[in-house]
Amino acid sequence: MTNDQLQWQIQPTIQPPEWFIQEVRQHAGTSGHYAAQLLWQRGIREPEQLAGFLNPVLFKPASPFAFGQEMWWAIERLQQARNAGEIVAIWGDFDADGITSTAVLWDGLGQFFTQNTNLLYHIPNRLTESHGLNYQGIEALAQQRVKLIVTCDTGSTNISEIELAKQLGIDVIVTDHHTLLPERLAVTAIINPRNLSPEHQLFNLSGVAVAYKLVEALYETLPDIPKQPLEDLWDLVAIGLIADLVKLSGDCRYLAQLGIEKLQEDSQKSPAMRRRPGVGRLLEYCKKSGDRPTDISFGIGPRINAVSRIKGDARFCVELLTSRDIKHVEKLAxxxxxxxxxxxxxxxxxxxxxxxxxxxxxxxxxxVIILTEIGWPVGVLGLVAGQIAQKTGRPTILLTLEEAEEQESRGAEEQRGRGAEEDNYSFPHSPTPPLPHSPLARGSARSVNQIDLYQLVSDQAHLLHRFGGHPFAAGLSMPVENIPLFTEAINQRLRQQIGADDNKLGSRIISVDLTVTVAELGINLFRELKLLEPCGMGNPVPQLLIKDCWFENIWNRNIQDAGGKKVSYIKTEFQICDDSAQIGFPGIWWGHYKEEIPQGRCDAIVELDFNTYKKRYEVRVIAVRSLLSNLAPIQHWLTQTDWILDWRNQAEEQRSGGAGERGSGGAEEQRSRGAEENHLEPMVDRQTLIIRECPTNWDDLQLWFRRALQTKQKLAIAYPPPQPVPPSQIWQQLVGIAKYLSRTGKTATQAQLQQKLGIGDACLQLGLQTLTKLGFQVKNGDGYYQITKHPELETPNLDAEISRDIEQFLAAVREELFRRQYFYEIPLSTIRSVAYQTTFSQND
Structure with missing residues (x-):
């Protein structure tokens, strides 16, 4: 992200009163100055408020009966079920909040009902069922003679499903935290903090915390029955709270603090002595000790969520969190x-x-960015959409197009009243389902910059199959043919929503909390900052500004993968230095390359952390920008007339081996080039970087500009002219490849297909999508494409729709060929000008 999109907002330095600093000092064990400044900035200014914020023992939690009559109704019905020996079922959800909610009720209600006899639980399958209650599951529970369902993290909008339960003689208690309908559901009780005022200390509870409050109320009304203390549930509550990214204030912060203490306490024991050996094993896998909220948000939480994203069925995660069988939980972990x-x-x-x-x-x-692809795994689309939204400063929707067998399966499921959505939301809006032969696109949406994404999607309900969510995230599905109209309509609605506030698009504000020096980094500052934990929404991780600094010992493992593309999860390591210290301080920059670190002096925004694995304190870079004083030598370098060399007219001769290669490694390099020609793979010597494949856009060149600048090497443009292959011939080749792979059962990588066809990724994906209209099935597993077609299925007649799809593919290929021709013919002076502008826009 360039700095015209990234705005640094530095908080003014505020000097708290001396009495306040003294109070903080007692908790910090250090000077307390930085922690006091942060707390004062964040509105923690009263003695009682400060004490409760820093020490959970001094916090006054709300009574579970703050939910009023609804809680009393729930407790009364649970007591009735216990006295009558009824079977009670917990209905949970498949994300980390829903799984921990189910585990809390399983352990908590398990003190009052016999597990697996009078107490059961149900977790929907992420890949085949929607969030919330569904008809098939309720009917199955009725056959098991269930008389009471207790939901957790779901259920607030399931009108028809609750009506079915009622008809089958099943009462329902809803515990949830999602948006409520205008009218109360016809349930025994609905315990949802959205019924409280936004100022109430329980208002921000997540699903697991609401479930905990129900168990707490039962413990208070039947205190002589439980054999295990209520405190044994705190670690589960902390995992769900932090993983669900709720605002950590009031009772949310209090419960998270208590839970982290329990988590750390249990993880330090031997496996045989742990209350939750499964949780301890997860911490070992992610090399965490359980004493930090990031151990949950970056460790335990993603692992629990991954199970349903990959497998669909996440029921065993409840066993993983609650079982004491060490061998069993080791297998599950x-x-x-x-x-x-x-x-x-x-x-x-x-x-x-x-x-x-x-x-x-x-x-x-x-x-609004909308990207579609056939066969994208629906379970990870929300994660990627969130990354793109953060990077671009724009709401992002990723959609996967269902394949033929999914379409048939979905048609059957619709008849039974089920849908299949990706994200963690109930779906109150369900327009008329499409016909079984109408393919669906399913996916996830993520927002940024306070743009109400839920409202944007809701306004297009008439184009959708199903959807649900909240202002920052949503899940949705729609008939494929509605995507173009949906794209146009939602973008128009966004322009109306933001009006003249253009800053909401393409921009991101980083708020700087403190200005520090390298000498101040380390254990004492870390202890002060740790007083603010657990951090999260409403209490973000402190952002530190280090001014007039520079970087040394910069390195990363991989610049590009074998295909010349950026590698995910890459990180750059370094030492950050300034004039305050004689030696640098270690740090990392996730997702960035060493070429992206400015040369010379700069300003950097960082977070201070402790690396449990390496046993060291380090900083994580959030943003960095060059100082203006550094730009003169860079400008001198960029304006050199021979910085970028034009070897395009020599490319064909070099490729055929007829000419010597300037700046290359000679014969050995010629022999290694064959497998690399179709990628922007550098041939590097002491003087020159060489680009061998013609790009299709300026982004392909920007990394090269930065690499050349970082290494002070010249950059040679040495790609050959595009081959004049008719798009129709490329289409025929693709169909031929599909028939060959189907007949032989072989697979091909994306790079192999692109190299054979001479097209880029976007055209290839569109071509594969078009193949499905001809009866082929395309699957992408572990990077290998498998294309199959039943022998008895003849190629259908090319009706108008299929012909239109093929023409779209041909048009995309023509556009790509045009772009390659453009970049082959573009003047060197234009390339140099863009390189200059691009580099300076990233260093302003």
């Missing part, structure tokens, strides 16, 4: 870790494909 590794792999694939598609959009005219 290992399965969870494998699912998380698979999630990372799938997410990486989608990130790379989405990044390529993003380069083909004109962001200057795009409000």
């Amino acid at each position: 290992r399965e969870t870790e494998l699912a998380n590794a698979r999630r990372k792999s799938l997410q990486k694939d989608v990130e790379q494909q989405a990044a390529q598609k993003l380069t083909e959009l004109d962001l200057s005219t795009t409000g």
Whole structure:
């Protein structure tokens, strides 16, 4: 993200009263100056408020009966069920908040009902069922003679499903925290903090905390029955709270603090002595100790979420969190870790494909980014959409187009009243389902900059199959044919929503809390900042500004992968230095390359952290910008007339081996070039970087500009002219490849397909999508494409719709060929000018 999109907002330095600093000092064990300044800035200014914020023992939590009559009705019905020996079912959800909510009720209600006899639980399958209650599940519970369902983290909008339960003789208690309907549901009780005022200390509870409050109320009304203390649930509550990214204030912060203490206490014991050996094993897998909220948000939470994203069925996660069987939970933890590794792999694939598609959009005219692809795994689309939204400063929607077998399966499921959405929301709006033969696009949406994404999507309900969510995130599905109209309509609605406030698009504000020096980094500052934990929404991680600094010992493992693309999860490591210290301080910059770190002196925004694995304090870079005093030598370098060399007229001769190669490694390099020609793979010597494949957009060149600047090397443009292959011939080749792979059962990588066809990723994906209209099935597993077609299925007649799809593919190929021709013919003076402008826009 360039700095015209990134705005630094530095908080003014405020000197708190001396009495306030003294109070903070007692808790910090250090000077307390920085922590006092931060707390004062964040509105923590009264002695009682300060004490409760820093020490949970001094906080006054709200009674569970603050929910009023609804809680009393719930407790009365639970007591009735217990006295009558009824079977009670917990209905949870498949994300981390829903899983921990289910685990809290399983352990908590398990003190009053016999587990697996009078107490059951149900977790919907992410890939085949929607969030919330569904008909099939309720009917199954009725067959098991369930008389009471207690929901957690779901249920607030399931009108028809609750009506079915009532008809089947099942009462429902809803515990949830999602948006309520205008009228109360016809349930026994609905315990939802949205019924309270926004100022209430319980208003921000997540699903797991609401479930905990129900158990707490039962403990208070039947105190002689439980055998295990209520405190044993705190660690589960903390995991769900922090993983769900709720505002950590009031009772949310209090419960998270208590839970983290329990988590750390339990993780330090031997596996045989742990209350939750499964949680301890997850912490070991992610090399965390459980004493930090980031151990949950970056460790436990993503691993629990990965199970449903990859497998769909996440029921075993409740066992993982609650079982005391060490061998059993070891097996479940290992399965969870494998699912998380698979999630990372799938997410990486989608990130790379989405990044390529993003380069083909004109962001200057795009409000809401909408990217579609056949076969994208629906479970990771929300994660990638969130990354793109943060990077571009624009709401982002990623959609996957269902394949033929999914379409048939979905048609059958619709008849039973089920849908299949990706995100963690109930779906109150369900327009008429499409016909079974109408393909669906399903996916996730994420927002930024206070743009109400839910309202934007809601305004297009007539174009959708199903949707739900909240202002910052949503899940949705729609008939594929509605995507163009939806795209146009939602962008128009966004322009109406933001009006003249253009700052909401393409911009991101970083708020700087403190200005520090390198000498001040370390254990004492870390202890003060840790007083603010757990950090999250409403209490963000402190952002530190280090002025007039520079970087040394900069390195990262991989610049590009074998295909010449950026590598996901890359990080740059360094030492950050300034005039206050004789030695630098270690740090990392996730997702960035060493070429992106400015040379010379600069200002940097960082977070201070403790690396449990390396046992060291370090900083994480959030943003960095050069000082104006550094720009003169850079400007001198960029304006050199021979900084970028034009070797395009020599490319054909070099490729055929007829001419010597300037700045190259000679014969050895010639031999290694064959497998690399179709990628922007550098051939580097002491003097020159060489680009060998013609790009299709300026983004392909920007990394090269930065690399050349960083290494002070010249940059040679040495790509050959595009081959004049007719688009129709490329289409025929693609169909031929599809028939070959189907007949032989072989697979091909994306790079192999692109090299054979001579087209980029976007055109390839469109071509594969078009193949499905001809009866082919395209699957992408672990980076290998498998294309199949039943022998008895003849190629259908090319009706108008299929002909139109083929023509769209041909048009895309023509556009790509035009772009390659443009970049082959573009004057060197234009390339130098753009390089100059691009570099300075990233250093202003």
